[in-house]
Amino acid sequence: MNDKENRAEERPEPVAAGEYHATAARLAALLEERRRAGDMPDGREIPELVSLALGTSADFNCYPGGPSKGCHPLVVVLSLNSMDGGRGNYDFREALERAVRHTQGACHGKTRALLFLTDAWDADAWNDWRGNVASIAQECASEFYLLAGAQAWRVG
Numbered sequence: 001m002n003d004k005e006n007r008a009e010e011r012p013e014p015v016a017a018g019e020y021h022a023t024a025a026r027l028a029a030l031l032e033e034r035r036r037a038g039d040m041p042d043g044r045e046i047p048e049l050v051s052l053a054l055g056t057s058a059d060f061n062c063y064p065g066g067p068s069k070g071c072h073p074l075v076v077v078l079s080l081n082s083m084d085g086g087r088g089n090y091d092f093r094e095a096l097e098r099a100v101r102h103t104q105g106a107c108h109g110k111t112r113a114l115l116f117l118t119d120a121w122d123a124d125a126w127n128d129w130r131g132n133v134a135s136i137a138q139e140c141a142s143e144f145y146l147l148a149g150a151q152a153w154r155v156g
Helices: 003-010 021-036 043-054 092-106 123-139
Strands: 061-063 074-079 113-118 141-148 151-155
Touching: 021 043, 021 113, 021 141, 021 151, 043 061, 043 074, 061 092, 074 092, 092 113, 092 123, 123 141
Parallel strands: 061 074, 074 113, 113 141
Antiparallel strands: 141 151
């Protein structure tokens, strides 16, 4: 296999839109609007933006974000390079590790859905955690989105 074919295997493949696609698209649009205004949120503001994108006041766990009271059926995890290392932001690997620790650790059996959003895909980190992600997908609905401007593309 040549290098080009090998790199193609590492890239995320687009898949059909999921239950949370509209939420991911709304969040991408909100983040793009903030980016254009020169006002990228810090990690503490992310839960409020996610709540706006969800269109509900239902409780959910969020990384980055403040501590939650207990485990909730939905966990939302973001990795945003566009925040330029802003306070509370996670790189892709760190965000993926948080998702795994949450769904397979602290809130195992309580999380019913994982929504993961990033604006910078890390193929090495994805490959390192692929087995865990596959196990998580057996237990809860898992959707991964790549954000590009105001667009959200489901991958995984």
